[in-house]
Amino acid sequence: MVNATPDLSVKLGKLRLAYPTLMGSGCYGSGEEFAPFADLSKIGGIVLKSVTRLPRLGNPTPRLVHTPAGMLNAIGLQNPGIEWYLERELHKYRGRPCKIIGSVAGFSLDDYSYVSQRLAERDEIEAIELNVSCPNVASEGETFGCDPDLTERVVAAARATTDKTLIVKLSPNVTDITAVARQAERAGADALAVVNTVRGMAIDVDRWRPRLGNVTGGLSGPAIRPIAVLAVYEVAQAVGIPIVGQGGIETVTDALEFFLAGATAISIGTANFTDPRIPERIAAELRSYLTRRNLSSISEIVGQANAGITSAHQYEGDEG
Amino acid sequence: MVNATPDLSVKLGKLRLAYPTLMGSGCYGSGEEFAPFADLSKIGGIVLKSVTRLPRLGNPTPRLVHTPAGMLNAIGLQNPGIEWYLERELHKYRGRPCKIIGSVAGFSLDDYSYVSQRLAERDEIEAIELNVSCPNVASEGETFGCDPDLTERVVAAARATTDKTLIVKLSPNVTDITAVARQAERAGADALAVVNTVRGMAIDVDRWRPRLGNVTGGLSGPAIRPIAVLAVYEVAQAVGIPIVGQGGIETVTDALEFFLAGATAISIGTANFTDPRIPERIAAELRSYLTRRNLSSISEIVGQANAGITSAHQYEGDEG
Amino acid sequence: MGMMALDSHGRVHTTTVHARIDLATGVTLLTLEAPELAASVRPGQYLMAIPPSGESAATALAVYDVSGKHASILFFVTGKRTRDLATLTPGALLDVVGPLGNGFDCAGGERDVAIVAGGVGIASVWLCARALLARGARVRLFYGARTADLLVETQRFADAGCELVLTTDDGTRGERGLVTAALRAAAPPEAIFACGPSPMLRSVGEIANELAIPAQLSLEETFGCGVGGCWGCVVPLTASSVRAPGFPPAQRGGSDVVYARVCKEGPVFLADELRW
Amino acid sequence: MGMMALDSHGRVHTTTVHARIDLATGVTLLTLEAPELAASVRPGQYLMAIPPSGESAATALAVYDVSGKHASILFFVTGKRTRDLATLTPGALLDVVGPLGNGFDCAGGERDVAIVAGGVGIASVWLCARALLARGARVRLFYGARTADLLVETQRFADAGCELVLTTDDGTRGERGLVTAALRAAAPPEAIFACGPSPMLRSVGEIANELAIPAQLSLEETFGCGVGGCWGCVVPLTASSVRAPGFPPAQRGGSDVVYARVCKEGPVFLADELRW
Ligand SMILES: Cc1cc2nc3c(=O)[nH]c(=O)nc-3n(C[C@H](O)[C@H](O)[C@H](O)COP(=O)(O)OP(=O)(O)OC[C@H]3O[C@@H](n4cnc5c(N)ncnc54)[C@H](O)[C@@H]3O)c2cc1C
Numbered sequence A, B: 001m002v003n004a005t006p007d008l009s010v011k012l013g014k015l016r017l018a019y020p021t022l023m024g025s026g027c028y029g030s031g032e033e034f035a036p037f038a039d040l041s042k043i044g045g046i047v048l049k050s051v052t053r054l055p056r057l058g059n060p061t062p063r064l065v066h067t068p069a070g071m072l073n074a075i076g077l078q079n080p081g082i083e084w085y086l087e088r089e090l091h092k093y094r095g096r097p098c099k100i101i102g103s104v105a106g107f108s109l110d111d112y113s114y115v116s117q118r119l120a121e122r123d124e125i126e127a128i129e130l131n132v133s134c135p136n137v138a139s140e141g142e143t144f145g146c147d148p149d150l151t152e153r154v155v156a157a158a159r160a161t162t163d164k165t166l167i168v169k170l171s172p173n174v175t176d177i178t179a180v181a182r183q184a185e186r187a188g189a190d191a192l193a194v195v196n197t198v199r200g201m202a203i204d205v206d207r208w209r210p211r212l213g214n215v216t217g218g219l220s221g222p223a224i225r226p227i228a229v230l231a232v233y234e235v236a237q238a239v240g241i242p243i244v245g246q247g248g249i250e251t252v253t254d255a256l257e258f259f260l261a262g263a264t265a266i267s268i269g270t271a272n273f274t275d276p277r278i279p280e281r282i283a284a285e286l287r288s289y290l291t292r293r294n295l296s297s298i299s300e301i302v303g304q305a306n307a308g309i310t311s312a313h314q315y316e317g318d319e320g
Numbered sequence C, D: 001m002g003m004m005a006l007d008s009h010g011r012v013h014t015t016t017v018h019a020r021i022d023l024a025t026g027v028t029l030l031t032l033e034a035p036e037l038a039a040s041v042r043p044g045q046y047l048m049a050i051p052p053s054g055e056s057a058a059t060a061l062a063v064y065d066v067s068g069k070h071a072s073i074l075f076f077v078t079g080k081r082t083r084d085l086a087t088l089t090p091g092a093l094l095d096v097v098g099p100l101g102n103g104f105d106c107a108g109g110e111r112d113v114a115i116v117a118g119g120v121g122i123a124s125v126w127l128c129a130r131a132l133l134a135r136g137a138r139v140r141l142f143y144g145a146r147t148a149d150l151l152v153e154t155q156r157f158a159d160a161g162c163e164l165v166l167t168t169d170d171g172t173r174g175e176r177g178l179v180t181a182a183l184r185a186a187a188p189p190e191a192i193f194a195c196g197p198s199p200m201l202r203s204v205g206e207i208a209n210e211l212a213i214p215a216q217l218s219l220e221e222t223f224g225c226g227v228g229g230c231w232g233c234v235v236p237l238t239a240s241s242v243r244a245p246g247f248p249p250a251q252r253g254g255s256d257v258v259y260a261r262v263c264k265e266g267p268v269f270l271a272d273e274l275r276w
């Protein structure tokens, strides 16, 4: 094995990815926007912008604020609605050299099952991600992901509509993310995306107003990485299904933190705004990392930061 | 008024602060460590390191990790225990030119009421802060602050032991911080400290182990500021008692965000690790900001980012 | 009035800082050796500067000037990212993505045009001024800043043949007050090209619409991706605009609006298609 | 063996970068004009460098050398903060807090001493070496690094009269292997002064304790405040140590231990008082 190039491919349920890197929903458009700068054949797949049943104009502007080592966004799920989307958008994704994953957002159980079904019918779409954790839509969106039982029902409803890989994207804005994760798994999720953005806010001190048109937004980027790594670490101990780790991944070191915490794949969002070459660079550097350590596959490091350390240390932590 | 220098003094219950700046618990020692570099007569007060009933050796090392725009810490409440503390530590605080606030941590209702009472008896201590939100002690510590009812009972127990100002320090690691805030107010808190650190983790990708001896830690610094500003903004709309805003304050702009979000005072922790002159600089720059705007007191800007904007925007946010 | 073809194909370029001039405290002009970029830029286009430190998002910056194999950027230090860029000295490498966006159409027939620039907006209009002068138009530059020091590069515009009308908020140079007041007071031009903060552009737009003068406005929204992928930089357009993206319009303020991306459909829009 | 008086009074100093030398890629030597600091530093003390960018925590750096009104720092770029510092060029201002901590006691009577340095540890031992040589001791420097390029400033130590034993992990210079192996192989000194990564210091400590040689170890823990206020930088000491802070000890591994602050009680500790 030592001399063979290490295998970066991973599986999320039925979905096989040549690279363990997805581009985060809402951050990468349809891929075509980045194609002039990035080699789409060197990424695992693209998670499309979340789509809803009805068209949404989205939130008022400003929609973005740069914050220390991160960014607040409140796009508000601007999208043309599922019908228009299927008719006039989806064809764009044909023939992309990477996997295409549809993302579904909604405000009722019906929304989620209807949109999941319509999307999953289409063969451009190879998997479905349920966004039950968008913090930017006057909270209904997020309530699903913040309540284990609602999450279970939404997931079950979507699960019933398709056999394609179903990824459920969890919110970090909860007291116990493992409770939500367990319910999602029980309801039939094939994988979990951990985590969506952290709720936050910035204020314009000159004009005495929130800096975002929507007042509050979702924090992404390196600032939230420690929060996301912990979420992956805890969820990995709570469920048996694969995890797509995300939150502030910009370098191979960052990516490795997520794999070692228990992620089977990673998702890169905001880092594409820093440098569109980052996903390809991370894939290449993951390969050399594995080679240096004589490892034959990325799967060999998944969850390795995990084994048995906790108890020992926490015992000692309680001393005194 | 225009020509008078603006008034920076604020009140938290009975406690009057000459400056609206507290030094965060656990970040400023007893003050004596910073005295050679900072003018303690130019800060409002120091919140002492949290003390428990029994001595605690604290967590194994490493206890700190630097992260993007922030820091993870897992000190584990190292402290000599209340008896030793009263006998051999407290005398140090006599004659400090700023207010001294004791911080109480514990693992049971008894702990909190016993330690609060013993501390409050001493006249070196001018107010009590209840740390029901320490993320670094194998979770018991935090469970109080993550459960509204437990919080209410802890606060009520401590409240019964003293008439001195009682500040309750809330955890951001909850689904709805306003629920905890309301219970703390109902139970008799005079003020709320918003927020403590956000739970996080970092992994050593060379050694495949958590970088903190305690595995998980609390994230502080500018990285969490948008999270903390939102928490203050939401809590300010949920309760009537004053708020001590904190989380990543490094500059006057950062401080202003918290005042405008609804904080009556602010607390500065990690920024003292960047530059010990920051608290004095912020106070001076707050004064010039108020002067430039012909404002006579800091209290005039508290909560000003707040009025009526929310609804308008969120309505529009739901369009489409 | 026709605008140039939509969509432009930027690339990632690794450039070398050729020269650096500090025009004022916190205002830096960097000349980059970037042959392909320099060859392909059109007036009003911008680039995304990839942070040398590797931290934080790329920064949208207008391509200020081009000559031969050099392209230059002119920026004001307003926060972390521009502070990062301001640490660059000759010889340093800077990766940029560009040219991006749809810039000014300077090929119209107007003989008497006004360019309105506020603050950093000056960086977006030099190539436009040059193109307009080159085709023989009379070009009046209405240029405002907070204070005298921040009125940069005025000599360059004057030498090139622009007539300058300068304003400062504090009256330290030129007329005291807003640049839009100066525009209003002046004899109406046949066309307006403007770049600056939103409040300024809004009132330039109002003036243009009142006087029925065609106006091209280069907007400055906070960018995320800078290439059309995140819908973070949007501005409302009338649904009938040629630049309106193919999205179902929504009713707002009595007209059909669609959010367009400043980074992709813009940054230059016509005053009469904006619905802000 | 006596150690110097505990506690030291640092101050905030605004210094000016006087000179900059890049010793290797990612290794920078900055000479600061800092008269008061230079006058008060003792071997093994450090300073906290306040980040020029204003972002992130201050960085603990040994005071490498002092002469006249100059004090210098020598650092390896390992992350954001040292990358920030590496942008400084002559003329730039750098605020520092220092001198801090309890350094090496070089006043002992030993005639034949070993200094052991690993990686950046070299920055903490030059003043110590100079003091030992000044009082006529034989000084052997055992100095190890990953690779040849990272063995910096060897000439300076040699010229001053140190006998050098160099090691590299990859064998590109000196003996291949760990510096502690070289120490073990050599004739035992009367005293050891060491600075480097924890694993190296642990084995230096073991060697010293086995051979009953007094050893002063300068520790490198991750710092928070750097001045004793946060208890983030601690190391376990035997409760009987003179440097043990007045705290109730706890049983661990059969002995009474107390956590001491590397920044305040240290950074230099005696091998036989450490309980790690
Ligand atoms: C198409 C386009 C072209 C551009 N061209 C140029 C150009 O040529 N030159 C140029 O200099 N700029 C240009 N800009 C603007 C530039 O991209 C932005 O200024 C960018 O944000 C600078 O990033 P920064 O990180 O340095 O500042 P940021 O950190 O993004 O700060 C931006 C502003 O926000 C303010 N701010 C931060 N926090 C607060 C708060 N709490 N309350 C109130 N205000 C706050 C800061 O003071 C600052 O003024 C352009 C923008 C666009 C969209």
Ligand SMILES: Cc1cc2nc3c(=O)[nH]c(=O)nc-3n(C[C@H](O)[C@H](O)[C@H](O)COP(=O)(O)OP(=O)(O)OC[C@H]3O[C@@H](n4cnc5c(N)ncnc54)[C@H](O)[C@@H]3O)c2cc1C
Pocket: A253, A254, A257, B066, B202, B203, B204, B205, B206, D046, D059, D060, D061, D062, D063, D074, D075, D076, D077, D078, D079, D080, D081, D082, D083, D120, D123, D124, D219, D220, D221, D222, D223, D267
């Ligand atoms: C008393 C004292 C004196 C010192 N003197 C000097 C000196 O003279 N010269 C000097 O160069 N240094 C010195 N140091 C060390 C210096 O303070 C630290 O190296 C400091 O952390 C550098 O900060 P940084 O932000 O540049 O690197 P950091 O960002 O703190 O990174 C530090 C290390 O962590 C590693 N790291 C980061 N993330 C991960 C991850 N996920 N997995 C694995 N590894 C990771 C980095 O690769 C790097 O090696 C001293 C320290 C002390 C306590």
Ligand SMILES: Cc1cc2nc3c(=O)[nH]c(=O)nc-3n(C[C@H](O)[C@H](O)[C@H](O)COP(=O)(O)O)c2cc1C
Pocket: A024, A025, A026, A027, A049, A050, A071, A073, A075, A077, A103, A131, A134, A169, A195, A196, A197, A219, A220, A221, A222, A246, A247, A248, A249, A267, A268, A269, A270, A271, C224, C230, C232
């Ligand atoms: C501008 C922007 C828009 C986003 N839109 C969506 C979205 O529509 N649906 C979704 O599930 N997540 C969305 N996200 C969240 C990202 O997919 C990702 O989960 C999150 O940003 C954390 O990863 P990152 O730090 O790498 O960006 C968005 C993030 C950003 C920054």
Ligand SMILES: Cc1cc2nc3c(=O)[nH]c(=O)nc-3n(C[C@H](O)[C@H](O)[C@H](O)COP(=O)(O)O)c2cc1C
Pocket: B024, B025, B026, B027, B049, B050, B071, B073, B075, B077, B103, B131, B134, B169, B195, B196, B197, B219, B220, B221, B222, B246, B247, B248, B249, B267, B268, B269, B270, B271, D224, D230, D232
């Ligand atoms: C090293 C360190 C130790 C801390 N110890 C305590 C503590 O003992 N009790 C407590 O209530 N908060 C503690 N905190 C939290 C701070 O008081 C503060 O609430 C938090 O760090 C957010 O503010 P900041 O970003 O300004 O540091 C600690 C924070 C740090 C960084």
Ligand code: FES
Pocket: C222, C223, C224, C225, C226, C227, C228, C229, C230, C231, C232, C233, C234, C261, C262, C263, C264
């Ligand atoms: S900045 Fe991302 S779409 Fe314009």
Ligand code: FES
Pocket: D222, D223, D224, D225, D226, D227, D228, D229, D230, D231, D232, D233, D234, D261, D262, D263, D264
């Ligand atoms: S770094 Fe804060 S106590 Fe040592």
